[in-house]
Amino acid sequence: MNVHSYLIERFIIAKKKNTDKYQRILDAAIKVFAEQGFFQSTIAQIAKAAGVADGTIYLYFKNKDDILVQFYQYKTRQIFERFRDVVNRSKTAEEKLRCLIRVHLQEFQKDRNMAIVYQAETHQYYRRNDENLKEMSKMYRDIISEVVELGQEEGAIRKDLYMGLVKRFINGAVDEVINSWIHAGGQYDLVTMADPLVDLFISGIGGCRNTGSTGDHPTG
Amino acid sequence: MNVHSYLIERFIIAKKKNTDKYQRILDAAIKVFAEQGFFQSTIAQIAKAAGVADGTIYLYFKNKDDILVQFYQYKTRQIFERFRDVVNRSKTAEEKLRCLIRVHLQEFQKDRNMAIVYQAETHQYYRRNDENLKEMSKMYRDIISEVVELGQEEGAIRKDLYMGLVKRFINGAVDEVINSWIHAGGQYDLVTMADPLVDLFISGIGGCRNTGSTGDHPTG
Amino acid sequence: MNVHSYLIERFIIAKKKNTDKYQRILDAAIKVFAEQGFFQSTIAQIAKAAGVADGTIYLYFKNKDDILVQFYQYKTRQIFERFRDVVNRSKTAEEKLRCLIRVHLQEFQKDRNMAIVYQAETHQYYRRNDENLKEMSKMYRDIISEVVELGQEEGAIRKDLYMGLVKRFINGAVDEVINSWIHAGGQYDLVTMADPLVDLFISGIGGCRNTGSTGDHPTG
Amino acid sequence: MNVHSYLIERFIIAKKKNTDKYQRILDAAIKVFAEQGFFQSTIAQIAKAAGVADGTIYLYFKNKDDILVQFYQYKTRQIFERFRDVVNRSKTAEEKLRCLIRVHLQEFQKDRNMAIVYQAETHQYYRRNDENLKEMSKMYRDIISEVVELGQEEGAIRKDLYMGLVKRFINGAVDEVINSWIHAGGQYDLVTMADPLVDLFISGIGGCRNTGSTGDHPTG
DNA sequence: GATGAATGAGAATTCATTCAT
DNA sequence: AATGAATGAATTCTCATTCAT
Structure with missing residues (x-):
């Protein structure tokens, strides 16, 4: 790829993506934070993950x-x-x-x-x-x-x-x-954990009950 | 003071001092971490809280x-x-x-x-x-x-x-x-939360029970 | 100025700048090393000599x-x-x-x-x-x-x-x-040391010779 | 080894070695310098190599x-x-x-x-x-x-x-x-390099000689 | 708006040197 | 004399943030 086409391609890509940049950066940041933790993540990593320049982030976030x-x-x-x-x-x-x-x-x-x-x-x-x-x-x-x-x-x-x-x-x-x-x-x-968990909330782990709400799981 | 007792005293003092300082630094660090979080805490803050020099921390922690x-x-x-x-x-x-x-x-x-x-x-x-x-x-x-x-x-x-x-x-x-x-x-x-909490584990929040263990704490 | 020429100019400027600064830092470093020795030289001194910030050095050198x-x-x-x-x-x-x-x-x-x-x-x-x-x-x-x-x-x-x-x-x-x-x-x-030195390599310091190349080294 | 005997032994060793400590430290330092270079060597390494405490070095060297x-x-x-x-x-x-x-x-x-x-x-x-x-x-x-x-x-x-x-x-x-x-x-x-080297000093590398001093070492 | 080179404040860490024991 | 724990100055390096292009 020569200098012309390389640069022009970048230029066009940039223009096209203009609108959703906020979302892209936020998503990228969450991804990076998830992987490394907030404090260990750097702006450079987020920018790279979002496919923008470091400085761009400061256009969308303080x-x-x-x-x-x-x-x-x-x-x-x-x-x-x-x-x-x-x-x-x-x-x-x-x-x-x-x-x-x-x-x-x-x-x-x-x-x-x-x-x-x-x-x-x-x-x-x-x-x-x-x-x-x-x-x-x-x-x-x-x-x-x-x-x-x-x-x-x-x-x-x-x-x-x-x-x-x-x-x-x-x-x-x-x-x-x-x-x-x-x-x-x-x-x-x-x-799938939802219902069993709610059952525990309602009935607890204690034995020998006859509360209707819990009754559906057989033994009781 | 003879050689024996002199040296032994030094040995003991040394040990005690070491343990002291280790504890002091660890406690200070936990205090600082508790206040600011691990990543926002600095060695300088910990050293100050422990009443030692920055470098001293590295004698006890890698x-x-x-x-x-x-x-x-x-x-x-x-x-x-x-x-x-x-x-x-x-x-x-x-x-x-x-x-x-x-x-x-x-x-x-x-x-x-x-x-x-x-x-x-x-x-x-x-x-x-x-x-x-x-x-x-x-x-x-x-x-x-x-x-x-x-x-x-x-x-x-x-x-x-x-x-x-x-x-x-x-x-x-x-x-x-x-x-x-x-x-x-x-x-x-x-x-005081312990017993009510265990009651919840055992009986859950479901109605119509008569497990004695839960009944006794009025409403909290 | 059209997109082409604008971008290409930036590309070229960027490259030249980069090379400039790389050279400037390297030259400054060699100067400082020459004056003080590698180990006694600090990054701060090199940065100052190169007219850049300390951190800039790390953009060009690991x-x-x-x-x-x-x-x-x-x-x-x-x-x-x-x-x-x-x-x-x-x-x-x-x-x-x-x-x-x-x-x-x-x-x-x-x-x-x-x-x-x-x-x-x-x-x-x-x-x-x-x-x-x-x-x-x-x-x-x-x-x-x-x-x-x-x-x-x-x-x-x-x-x-x-x-x-x-x-x-x-x-x-x-x-x-x-x-x-x-x-x-x-x-x-x-x-000017070059020829006399080569004469020494060829003829040594020993007396009583008649090798043309070394002779009385006015010739060289 | 119990505390008594351990400490006493160290005490005695220390006394015995008193005299040659300067030499021991100097030798140890040269060894460490040789291995790592002066600037990369630390007082702690030298002290360890010499079998003395860090502070002891300052009794013999400024x-x-x-x-x-x-x-x-x-x-x-x-x-x-x-x-x-x-x-x-x-x-x-x-x-x-x-x-x-x-x-x-x-x-x-x-x-x-x-x-x-x-x-x-x-x-x-x-x-x-x-x-x-x-x-x-x-x-x-x-x-x-x-x-x-x-x-x-x-x-x-x-x-x-x-x-x-x-x-x-x-x-x-x-x-x-x-x-x-x-x-x-x-x-x-x-x-063994000494004589061939001196021969080079005297006769150089030039051809067509008959200086006796060089002729005797066959090919080196 | 977008870029990314440049900045420099700030942090961790090292280590020569001191000094109480 | 000997020790080695303690010190803190000094240094390297990182990275959030800025700004000229």
């Missing part, structure tokens, strides 16, 4: 930190709003809970890089005291509260519960299921 | 990474071995489980910096594929397996359980309870 | 060592290849030898910093067992062998010589002549 | 540089004074020259580490403008001048020589012979 901020503000937020939706569309508390967990696992399974970054960086990101993240976390826990309270009204869920603990109990278990899946290299189908 | 490695290898490991012990000393499955969770929360409450670093850095640290960490995680999950299997023999725990899921379910919930406590600034007594 | 490596691979090598050429262009053995020595002294006189670095750092550099340096040294000694052997065929050079020794004898003497010149501050004309 | 200074002032100087002696003891110019070269090679062969350090560090050391080194070099060249002038009076050496050049010619050739021997790993007997 700085390196801002990439992570945008990730939480748009990419992640989107998913959490989806949770809100599916829960609203279901009727009974149990149905809502099953939907929530299922969609949660589904979304994280769908975008593994996002899942990795979310699970691995959130703890660090918490230090920034970012309002958006706190809001999302709260939103998630509020959904659980709502569902549980509805269940209590329906009679499907016990009344003698410390809600703060229940929220962490459910949230933590789901997170850990996702973590395990990530550490296993995403080899198996994460979504 | 490099910055090695501080984290030693943390996982000694500080953290110690605690996980403690878990093993307390479980061995209990009789019934439920008792073992209650002990495990209680001691887990106790130990993390006792050393908040350790708790923060452990919760926040473990995901990143996992990338290194450190054998020691994998071993500790496995040890923890093995304890749970054992306890659950014992409970199944005793009849206290259901038999229709997918063990892999149960382990994550318990592990994840405990971790999240610790996280919440950390994010709340360690304001409340973490250990 | 690390400090690499500067020395490039020096031997490009700057020095160039000269040694020149030696090969001039020898090939001469006819008789004596003419070849005179040319080699003259050009050797010429080149080192022309670039005094290069001469200093070459003479002062080569011994240390030898430890690296760099293939390129070994090759260059060998090339030089091979030239001498060739010339001497040719001279033997011509009858101008004795046959009872241990070639390995002759090579060192000539190489060493030339080097030392260069060293003296360097230590004297490069005050005198090095190239 | 600083790291001083070790090299002492090397040139005592170890090396000693040898150069030896050269003076052997030359004085010989009668004819040729005999003196042969003695000088032979002893030069002998002494460098005898202490290979010294030889390596001398050959490799002298160029760098020259920068310090150390009076002692300049004196030694001058002494060496003066010896050559003397011998050559004597030879000229005897009629054994030509009169039409530029003495400055002759000195470098001889000095350089000898140095290069030593270098080659070092680079070859000191595998062969260096001293």
Whole structure:
């Protein structure tokens, strides 16, 4: 390839891609963050993965930190709003809970890089005291509260519960299921875990019960 | 002072001093890591917090990474071995489980910096594929397996359980309870969560039960 | 200005700039090395001498060592290849030898910093067992062998010589002549030493001869 | 070995070795310098090689540089004074020259580490403008001048020589012979080079001679 | 908008030297 | 005298960010 054609090709490619550059950079960044962690990733690596120049990144993001901020503000937020939706569309508390967990696992399974970054960086990101993240976390826990309270009204869920603990109990278990899946290299189908997990939430591991909701898995 | 006693004293002082400084640096590092995160912490900050010169750190640790490695290898490991012990000393499955969770929360409450670093850095640290960490995680999950299997023999725990899921379910919930406590600034007594949490593990949140163990804590 | 010419200009400018800066840094480094020695020179000094920022050096050289490596691979090598050429262009053995020595002294006189670095750092550099340096040294000694052997065929050079020794004898003497010149501050004309030196190689210092070539060396 | 006996043994060893520590450190340093070069050697390495503590070195040497200074002032100087002696003891110019070269090679062969350090560090050391080194070099060249002038009076050496050049010619050739021997790993007997080398000095490589002194070594 | 060369602040790490024991 | 732990100055190198083209 001679100098002319080489340069012209580059020029044209550049023009064509103009619009979706923000997405391309964000996706590339999440990929790189997933592989190496936020702090070990460099702008140069992200630029290379996105197929843009280092400087271009600064046309779309204020700085390196801002990439992570945008990730939480748009990419992640989107998913959490989806949770809100599916829960609203279901009727009974149990149905809502099953939907929530299922969609949660589904979304994280769908975008593994996002899942990795979310699970691995959130703890660090918490230090920034970012309002958006706190809001999302709260939103998630509020959904659980709502569902549980509805269940209590329906009679499907016990009344003698410390809600703060229940929220962490459910949230933590789901997170850990996702973590395990990530550490296993995403080899198996994460979504199949949803129902057994909800069964555990509802019935626990204790023996000798006759709660209807749990009854469908034979032995009991 | 004769040769014997003089030299022996020096020997002992030397040893003690070494251990002292090693501990001082490790503790200071954990404190700094807890405050800022591993990657944002600098050797200079750790040195200052430990009251030593920057170079001194390299007499006790190969490099910055090695501080984290030693943390996982000694500080953290110690605690996980403690878990093993307390479980061995209990009789019934439920008792073992209650002990495990209680001691887990106790130990993390006792050393908040350790708790923060452990919760926040473990995901990143996992990338290194450190054998020691994998071993500790496995040890923890093995304890749970054992306890659950014992409970199944005793009849206290259901038999229709997918063990892999149960382990994550318990592990994840405990971790999240610790996280919440950390994010709340360690304001409340973490250990009081132990029994209500175990009740949730055993009975779940489902309605219409009469398991005594859960009933007694009013509403939390 | 159209796309073609605009881009091509940029391409060319970029290339030229690159080469410029590479040369500027390499030259500055050789100057600093000549003044202070490789190990006592700092990147900061080289950067200052080259009029660039410290970090810029790492755009053109892998690390400090690499500067020395490039020096031997490009700057020095160039000269040694020149030696090969001039020898090939001469006819008789004596003419070849005179040319080699003259050009050797010429080149080192022309670039005094290069001469200093070459003479002062080569011994240390030898430890690296760099293939390129070994090759260059060998090339030089091979030239001498060739010339001497040719001279033997011509009858101008004795046959009872241990070639390995002759090579060192000539190489060493030339080097030392260069060293003296360097230590004297490069005050005198090095190239005038060429013919008298070759006369010594051919005739030695012994008395009572009648070899034409050496005679009373006004002739040269 | 228990604490008592271990410490006491160390105490006694220390006392016993008190006297020759200067030598031990100097020798160890030369060994380490020979292996790694002056700048790449650390005080810690030298101390270890000498079997003393780092701090002990500072009881015998002002600083790291001083070790090299002492090397040139005592170890090396000693040898150069030896050269003076052997030359004085010989009668004819040729005999003196042969003695000088032979002893030069002998002494460098005898202490290979010294030889390596001398050959490799002298160029760098020259920068310090150390009076002692300049004196030694001058002494060496003066010896050559003397011998050559004597030879000229005897009629054994030509009169039409530029003495400055002759000195470098001889000095350089000898140095290069030593270098080659070092680079070859000191595998062969260096001293056997002495006579062939002197023959080259006297007769050169030119053809058609009948100087008896050269004829006797068959092919070398 | 896009580029990527250049920047230089900042961090880890090394090591000669000191000094309390 | 001997030790070796401690020091901290000095150095290399990295990388987020800028800006001329």
